[in-house]
Amino acid sequence: MSSVDNNSVFKGVDVHAKSNHSEHHTSELPEDQLTVRRGQAFKVTLNLSKPFKQGLDSLVLNASTGGSHASEEKGTSCRFGIPDVTGRRASWTARRDAGSSASSLAVLITAPADAPVGKYHLKATLWGEDKMVATLVLLFNPWFSGDAVFMPDEQERQEYVLNEQGVIYRGSSNYISPLNWDFGHCVSFIPLVLLEQFEDDMVEICCQVLDSNLNYKNNPGSDLASRGDPAYVGRVVSAMINGPDDRGVLMGNWSDSFAGGFSPSHWSGSHDILTLWKKNKYQTVKYGQCWVFAGVMCSVMRLLGIPTRVVSNYVSAHDTNSNLTIDVYHADEGAEHKESPDSIWNYHVWVESWMKRPDLKDGVVFDGWQVLDATPQEASNGLYQCGPASLAAILKGETELPYDVPFVFAEVNADCVDWLTKADGTDEMMTSDTKRVGKSISTKAVGYDKRVDITRSYKHREGSEAERAVFKYALSDDKDSGGEDSAGGESSAGGESSAGGESSAGGEGSAGGEGSAGGEPDGGTSQPPAPPAPPLPPPQLTIRFDEMSVPEYGKDVQLRLVLSSEGRVERKLKIHISVDAMHYNGTFVATIQSEVKEETLHPLRELSLPIVIPARSYQEHMRKADSLKVLAVVTDKRHPDKIYLAEDDVILRDAPVIVTVSGFVRQYQEAAGEVIFMNPIQETLTDMTLSLSGSGLLRQELEYKLPDQSPNTRIRVQFKFTPHRTGKKWLTADIHSSMFKDFKGRCEVNVRL
Incomplete structure (x- = not known):
């Protein structure tokens, strides 16, 4: 509530930030800034030096956004009040609330459902005196059916707006x-004793x-x-x-x-x-x-x-x-x-x-x-x-x-x-x-x-x-x-299940076609013989990659290339297998390994070829890259125009970062946590840092310089923090080294009053 000098007709203003924020679903925002949603009334109380007489006195309000650029013509400034001074639909409105008393005037103010969002100045004029009532922020309102962002389902509003x-x-x-x-x-609201930090x-x-x-x-x-x-x-x-x-x-x-x-x-x-x-x-x-x-x-x-x-x-x-x-x-x-x-x-x-x-x-x-x-x-x-x-x-x-x-x-x-x-x-x-x-x-x-x-x-x-x-x-x-x-009437369905692990095998489908047989029609004249039928193309080749184990950073990657065909004759194949380090946006980083093999695919049997990508060969390149692209280009030696393709983008699972918080955690009380990390590679890790973050738990990211870490060793970091918001929060730890990209871990923290 604000105060004014004793000679003013305005003895104070209460913007009811707590109750307005609760009703407008903005209760998690700071109460020193009134934040409300369009299309929904919010309450402001003017404490006056004398009673406001309904029907005799006139309160004029003005809401504007953009400072000197505000314009009534463009809808960024609006003059309204009690009684209504505009007479226009789709403008800001004000009405007296039943909570008014002899010394106060409670006003319910509503911004139109299509009002521009942003920061507004709300001013009042009463008995010839002007007063800055509030600086407020107006937001879109997915809870109001007249707003263009209205979302009817409450669970979805909680997820897509407040989560x-x-x-x-x-x-x-x-x-x-x-x-x-x-x-x-x-x-959330920050106590005055902490405001200078906020x-x-x-x-x-x-x-x-x-x-x-x-x-x-x-x-x-x-x-x-x-x-x-x-x-x-x-x-x-x-x-x-x-x-x-x-x-x-x-x-x-x-x-x-x-x-x-x-x-x-x-x-x-x-x-x-x-x-x-x-x-x-x-x-x-x-x-x-x-x-x-x-x-x-x-x-x-x-x-x-x-x-x-x-x-x-x-x-x-x-x-x-x-x-x-x-x-x-x-x-x-x-x-x-x-x-x-x-x-x-x-x-x-x-x-x-x-x-x-x-x-x-x-x-x-x-x-x-x-x-x-x-x-x-x-x-x-x-x-x-x-x-x-x-x-x-x-x-x-x-x-x-x-x-x-x-x-x-x-x-x-x-x-x-x-x-x-x-x-x-x-x-x-x-x-x-x-x-x-x-x-x-x-x-x-x-x-x-x-x-x-x-x-x-x-x-x-x-x-x-x-x-x-x-x-x-x-x-x-x-x-x-x-x-x-x-398009033949197929309607849009809900969602598909997750794609499986079989890579797309390229190649051409089996083309049709035997030529028609020659011969002599009944009662007809002799016809020249039909040309010989073209040779049938080889049956389609199916190629897939199988994982032998889950790919993990710091360990050898083991895959298997599996080829099969419905053909009844053996096929001599030239198989070029390459492994490239790639950025996730398809940009090439480096070739890690490449080999060419000649193999025979026997009828009605699978041909299985092991692929091993040693950790020592990919580690240096994966400091820059995001994935390993394993590519197989297969040529049928009897039909060299038939080239088949299969590829697999391998993502290495990050080394685990274990984050724990001990005991009950309470708002504004110091809590203790620990991060544990095991070196996943057979080299000493250097230039290591640990970063901790979490909204509601830490006011800013914390960073710790870590000592070099030898192979097969574990590092523990203990830390203190003081949460400033209640509810379910997440504490995230990020480990970085010059030897690899960032590894992350997190833990849930339930902060109580």
Whole structure:
């Protein structure tokens, strides 16, 4: 409650932060800043020097955002009061609350459901005196049916708006790996005795994300007025999370050097990144990759009130020329590795946000989940931004709709053409694969830490008539014929189960066709003999990789290449097996090993070849790489034009980091924890650091320098911390060394009052 001088008609103001925050689902945000949602009333009490007489006195209120750029015409400033002074619908409103007394006036104020979000100044004029009532932040309201982000299910609202703990899926389609992520978008009330330590105001940071965008700098009035549209806000945030063109939050880096910043694998949550951006006076933080961009964007969107979830697409295509075809080059024996302008990522991570799309055709068809991608891959309208692309539009192949639907459609639907690069530099086409891209599209389940496969929300079953019809429709210029509607009637299903472990075997299918037999028709004249039938191609070759054991960092990787055929004759095969260290975005790092074998495949029997990748051969390269690509190129020696391909992207399981917290943990009381780590390799680890983080538990990331660690030794680190928020929290430990990328562990901490 604020105070004023004794001569003022205003004796104080109570913004009822605690009760307003509880009713507006913002109770986890600081109470020194009133944060409410549009379309829902909040209470403000004015303590007055004399009674307010209903019907005789007039209270005039003004709510404005954008300072000098506020405009009644553009909807960023509104004059209203008791009685109503506007008479306009869809404007701010005020009404007297029954809780008023002789010396106080309780007012219920409601912002319209389409009001621009952001920071507002609320002023009052009464009996000729002006008063600044409050500075408040207005958010989107997924609890109100009139808001464009309304989400009807309460469990989903809890998950996609309020949940601070989540899972981001990485790895590969055969090695799906969960990464726990701390979205950390809420901060509880901080006692006055600790206020000087508290600098991590996430509300202020997220407002600064909006105020730093280039649209605001170029035309602030228009930008402010557009902030009532979640599609506009989502597009702005997707541009602001990355840093190439607008001094955004994060700088991307897919190189082998992260000098001057942190490796993207260092981060465990959004909070440290956003607070570092603020601490550095909004200079871009170094560095991030796709899952980091997505995690930070999810935090900002959720705090602004837009339901958002993180989504991972496995075998994700980056189509640079918009032809829905990805060219992939494989080096033959003695050939150099060749890069393609296109690429296939092991996985790519973006977010989906829930909103209506009245800007698109056909009414509500394209409402719901919208893809937004903050990773700076391709410029859109001159900026590195992507979306919102309607998920319904992607499923239907409506690639003419805004925003960036063609790019996202290609990420999950593009066809792959594999080329074999010969030693002389020429390329020979091996296979064309329509089913490789867009597998196991994953997100966290509502209410628990399980993976949900949502592939069928993006595409029809691979190889189905509906899937091919939508693909052709997406490529066509004629969008009047209908995509999904003309696709043979397959409807969108829920989710597919996780993909199995069999690699895609390339090669051509068995072509048909015996020629017709010659002969002489009854009563006819003699005909020349028919040409001899062409030789039948060899039967299809099936290739797969089997794991002999779970691949673990620091241990030899043991696989088995298994070949089989339904043919009834033996086949002489030339088999080229190579292992490359790769970045997850498809960029080549180094060749680890390569060998050529000649083997015989006997009829109706499997040919099994062991593959061993020694730890000593991959360790140096895996400091830079993310996966091991095991590739088998098989040539039928009797039919050298028949070349078959199989590949497997192996993800090494991290060495365990064990985190424990002892005893009961209480708010504002010191607690004790311990981290244990065993050296997983047969070398001494150097330049080691331990980082600890956890929103609600630590106010900032803690870092410890660790001594060198000999092979087969265990290191223990004990530490103290003082939690400042109650409830279930997660404490994350990150171990880093010059010998490997970051290994992580975490433990759940239940903080009690």
